[in-house]
Amino acid sequence: MIDVILGLQWGDEGKGKIVDYFAPNYDVIARFQGGPNAGHTLYVGGQKVVLHQIPSGIFHQHTTNLIGNGVVLDPITLKKECETVAKFGVDVRKNLFIAERTHLILPGHRALDKASEQSKGDAKIGSTLKGIGPTYMDKTGRNGLRVGDILSSDFYERYNELKAKHTKMLEFYNFTEDFSALEAEFFEALEFLKSLNIVNGEYFINGLIKEGKKILAEGAQGSMLDVDFGTFPFVTSSNTITAGVCTGLGVAPQHIKDVIGITKAYCTRVGSGPFPTELFDETGEALRKAGSEFGATTGRPRRCGWIDLVALQFACMINGVTKVVMTKADVLDTFTPLNVCTAYNINGKEVSQIPFQMDKLNITPVYKAFDGWNTNTSVLKTKADLPSKVTEYIDFINEFVGVPVVWLSNGPEREQIIEMQ
Known part of the structure; x- marks a missing residue:
């Protein structure tokens, strides 16, 4: 199971x-x-x-x-x-x-990630530059190297063949950084990997x-x-x-x-891309500060906005979600009113489905407002302790999405979780 x-x-x-x-x-x-x-x-x-x-x-x-x-x-x-x-x-x-x-991420993959992102200029997708995309490209291109390959006698020969391919690709981008400096650390790490x-x-x-x-x-x-x-x-x-x-x-x-499925009580996003409920005002900045919204991998400040139930309902549908965990509910403790996106307005028409190409559309979120609870929920232990405004907020989300919020996380520590059922 x-x-x-x-x-x-x-x-x-x-x-x-x-x-x-x-x-x-x-x-x-x-x-x-x-x-x-x-x-x-x-x-x-x-x-x-x-x-x-x-x-x-x-x-x-x-x-x-x-x-x-x-x-x-x-x-x-x-x-x-x-x-x-x-x-x-x-x-x-x-x-x-x-x-x-x-599949293994090679030094060349990291260089290609950086070169590709730099070439996009203002159209950057916000890559973490960890070599993820180029590694998956080599996987689907059927010439990547896998963990099991490091135990083969011809691994270094195959590595050098792939390195030559990456070098040619970097020439296309006019990328001149020498990624071979990473190789000593990479091969040392491979020896460690063999011990696992x-x-x-x-x-x-x-x-x-x-x-x-x-x-x-x-x-x-x-x-x-x-x-x-x-x-x-x-x-x-x-x-x-x-x-x-x-x-x-x-x-x-x-x-x-x-x-x-896990959702925050509001929304965040790192990097570029559509974000219909993003807040560009002092409320968005206050959410970022209250939630310490900086990327765990990149350290980049996260874009912040209200919860998007159109996107949340879509995600629950395609995943077959049976239970929801809502995190960072305590971040909303001092905010009022609270807005919840229930639809998108696109060219004057209200829609409740995720469109094909969000970045090509001018999307205005349709909001339903809720009163805030102005209570320090981080110290609460049970559902019965929660202010009625919290349960009203969650009950509306439950009904809209069609999947129950079963757990509410109200702080960073392991024990700061309230069972809602």
């Missing part, structure tokens, strides 16, 4: 904390897509830890953690992360496993399913960044939705049970 946790917005919904909260109830945590462009923030013993590639269950000693084949893996980043978690007494050689079909548990991922996880293990599939980024269904072309390079679990781990869809 597999439950899924994924983001329902443009990423940064607080997935790391939520996976960490649920992890004690599962035997296995598995990442199924994305790469070091993810930033899942946890607090361990009061210390902030940001994980980019390692599944968020790594701090639970009983939990098996799998990096699935749908992930693109940067060995340098992985080595640094492993060194970080080791400081907390975690032995990654005991509970971290990596699928051999997982490299497994046949699909047999590994299906074997755990047969044993009756409880598995939680952990998504990265958010549904509105999905390469097919997100705000294309301002999207990531992988399928961030539930369907990506099957291809990213090698499991059949009938094994998926609950799909737990």
Whole structure:
């Protein structure tokens, strides 16, 4: 049985904390897509830890953690992360496993990412410059290198062939930076990677399913960044939705049970791209400050706005979401009124569906206003403690989206979660 946790917005919904909260109830945590462009923030013993590639269950000693084949893996980043978690007494050689079909991010991929982004000028998509897109391009182009390849005797020959291709591509961009400076660190990280548990991922996880293990599939980024269904072309390079679990781990869809979607009580986005409810005034700035909205991976300030129920309903539909976690409700404690987007006005017509090409349209959000609650909710423990204005806000979202908010996160710590049912 597999439950899924994924983001329902443009990423940064607080997935790391939520996976960490649920992890004690599962035997296995598995990442199924994305790469070091993810930033899942946890607090361990009061210390902030940001994980980019390692599944968020790594701090639970009983939990098996799998990096699935749908992930693109940067060995340098992985080595640094492993060194970080080791400081907390975690032995990654005991509970971290990596699928051999997982594609590798090479130094050339990072250079290509930077060159491509620079060439776009004002049309930049807001890439994290981690080499994600070029790695997925080599994957679909059928000439990428995978984790299992590092154990082959001809790996260096194949690496140099791919490096030559990347060098030619960089010439097209007139990109002159020498990425070979990264190679020493890269090959050192590969030796470290060889010391970890490299497994046949699909047999590994299906074997755990047969044993009756409880598995939680952990998504990265958010549904509105999905390469097919997100705000294309301002999207990531992988399928961030539930369907990506099957291809990213090698499991059949009938094994998926609950799909737990995560949304903030408002909206944020990092980088370029459509954002209908974005606030450009002092309220948007106040949201950014109250929510400490700066990217966990890039450090960039996040764009902030009111919650978008048109997008949220769409994300719940394409993911088959069965339960919702709402995070950062406490950030709204001092705001009143609160606006909720219930439709888009496009060329004078009110629509309730996500349009084909959002970035080509002039979209005006249609709002419904709610009174704020002006209460410090971060200290509250139960649903009964919540002000009625909070439950009114959530009840409206439940009815509109058609999926219940079952958990309310009211602070960064693991125990700051209120069960709503």
